Amino acid sequence: MSAPLKEKAMLFGRTRSLVGVLTEPARNAESRGKPGVILLNSGLLHRVGPSRMYVALARALAADGFPVLRFDFSGIGDSESRRDALSGDESTLEEARDAMDALTAARGVRRFILMGLCSGADNAFQIARADERVVGAAMIDGYAYRTIGFHWRYWSERLASGRRWKRLLQRVVRRASHAASGGSNPAEPMYVRAFPAKERVIADCRTMIARGVELCFLYSAGQYQYYNYRRQFDHAFRRLDYAGRVTVTYFPDANHTFTRRSHLEELVSAVRAWAPRTIEVSERPDAGVDPVVRPVAQKALADVPAS
Template structure:
């Protein structure tokens, strides 16, 4: 399907956001706002978001990918994923202005951008749906537990590790030091960080306010995805959400965090496009 790529400059609290609107010739009324995880720009690792936008366009789905303030070509101070809610709001407003046939939106995010998308549902309840890839629920304790449970355990069964050990190439002291640090973190109580609740709890609260459809895509070879799964197991609210009919889940067992091989990225595009078009039929039929 033919599509156009249109560069945009959008205003956000006195700063300029630079983005690319990818607009198919025959466009769905449901658009996708691609939120970029940080710190990186709108092309994404190995052109991931460029390929995603073009892949969605071939399925008739318009999208906007943009640099939030302080990143890429956008102006302003650098900020983290919990400080970009105004950027997302400005991008959605610009999307409406420059793609007037688009009526509602899906937020698409990888890693901390997935977390930012979920938190944004508390600000904009009119979002039609979420696509969350390897969501970021990082805490020091949670990451340490994921390392021990998934990384170190898997390494013990890796033939390459034993080959290094027997050849004298394995850095035993360094590895033991890293393992010891991880074990200490799992034993510590979470350190209070001012008035804010830990990130998983803030995300839970956002989930409690959001009952809309979600597509969840998880990589099999990714500690962030494993930490997310471990977080889900600790909460009845998370477990109830994951098992609800509103959530569609796809697992890519061999994929890494950013779906770096082309066929993994193609699978993500296919799952995303099919899900968005299915949601559009329900929204506008």
């Protein structure tokens, strides 16, 4: 039976126009010493997340004693658009800080874990770097950097796949036919994420690790354009001393939005297993002892997808 939880809707921010839901254990004592968790929107999807991912994460972590706030940045979901001239990055940081302040006011917590999928992961990383109240960041399909191992797997699979060849042929025929009919832009629009330079990310990781921040990188196989084997993170960040504060998990069967419930449950289990590492992190004596923390979900330990 699941632990009893409380959920409460919140309006916060300078103009009380940001909408969120606070999930917490029914008994306040269970939250003692635990940071507050804040879930950051993935793209334009509102705070519920794809396949209700954020609701599942919030309730699982709250069952473990973490107060969790999922909210909408301005202009997303139920939150109003801003009327000032702040840039996207500035407003994102300001509103994440508003969320931390709101959680402090509601629950008294002063240390935070930030968490998100895709653009939510990117924001979690950047905000964790910028705000010293953050003691943990869990990034689902966040920044990734290709390695030789990545390219080997990527191209081996593509060249061996009949389905890929068929698709390529279809694309060539479609483009040729479009060009013949006078079309000007045969290419379909494609969403491409821009990651910061790897050196910059390594430097930021070092800064956060030195601060005692726990970093959790979770990659689905659905992020195949950027990440396609479990140890890719280790290889790409070879020059980064994890100091026992980096956890990497790879989900070889999951698509990017963890659509299947069984995959979502694996994700939730992995995050749940990692989150306690942030409890009173500044007081823990083990900093610098554990060189590399291996993936937490045994099920996710397989290397390259077998299919």
